[in-house]
Amino acid sequence: MGKESAIPVENESGSPTMRTAETLLRILPMALCVAALVIMLKDSETTDYGSLSYSDLGAFRYLVHASGVCAGYSLLSAVVAAVPRPSTMSRAWAFFLLDQLLTYIILAAASISTEVVFLAYKGDVSITWSQTCGSYGGFCRKATASIAITFVVTLCYVGLSLISSYRLFSKYDAPIAYTNKGVEAAIFQSS
């Protein structure tokens, strides 16, 4: 039994096709994160009413930071995933936890920025928040583009966390199955 559970751990990342696919799926959100980051960083507009920059809004500052962290992690994890080496349990756990965490961070960034752009377009009469996009149309359009890209990144990360949870948990046996396999092994040996 010991040997049987050791073999899949060593060979798990062996398929070159699967490794290439995962590496590409990690490089794609990196490129998208950089794009979202650059668009948001360059997003400022000066009109007759004054000037507005992304840094005036907390949600957009958070989006920039989240995109930066996401781009960095995507690059690092792509490099790690590309190198053919034995996959260990701790590496699978690290990928799983970090992928999950990044998914939540980037989803939160996309959500709160969407809410701010929504409020900036529609305003809110009951709490007297003005329709900022009426004055800063170009600013709002650029912000919307950046947020749309961030949502695509979120989708990539949902897929990546699915893959990494498959990679991690397929190394474990099903909860009760372990006992059954022991019994079957005993039957095999006695026959």
Add this chain to the structure above:
Amino acid sequence: MGKESAIPVENESGSPTMRTAETLLRILPMALCVAALVIMLKDSETTDYGSLSYSDLGAFRYLVHASGVCAGYSLLSAVVAAVPRPSTMSRAWAFFLLDQLLTYIILAAASISTEVVFLAYKGDVSITWSQTCGSYGGFCRKATASIAITFVVTLCYVGLSLISSYRLFSKYDAPIAYTNKGVEAAIFQSS
């Protein structure tokens, strides 16, 4: 090989302790969702400046809907998890996908409501959004309480999606391991 993979699927939800633990972990977010829902629904304040209700803000309306859906799903899934019956692959996939979806929905609801309360407390000078909580202090405190509960629900769902992904993917073998097992089975049979 066919029998070996069939047995764990049938017995997987067999442990009564594990079943009770999962049922309780699904009832807890249900209770919390109902609490967050009720607090938010009763959240309205009338002052000298006018009156403000949760329904005036899109983010809070979304939080109410998300909490309602989450409470309903938590109840249903607790009932399904409590009944001792053979766990099938399709049931494991349904739990996995729905748990993931609910985690993302409830996280988004908590995030955007946090952003709105943050803006209501701090305001934003550059886009002339006023500090609404200066006038409606009680409203903001209740909203904050509801959001805090929603974040606890999010944590519960992060745990639940971890459990359901373990339950699903531990039924699969590791990617390459399948071939190795086939080889081992052949050796077993020939000996």
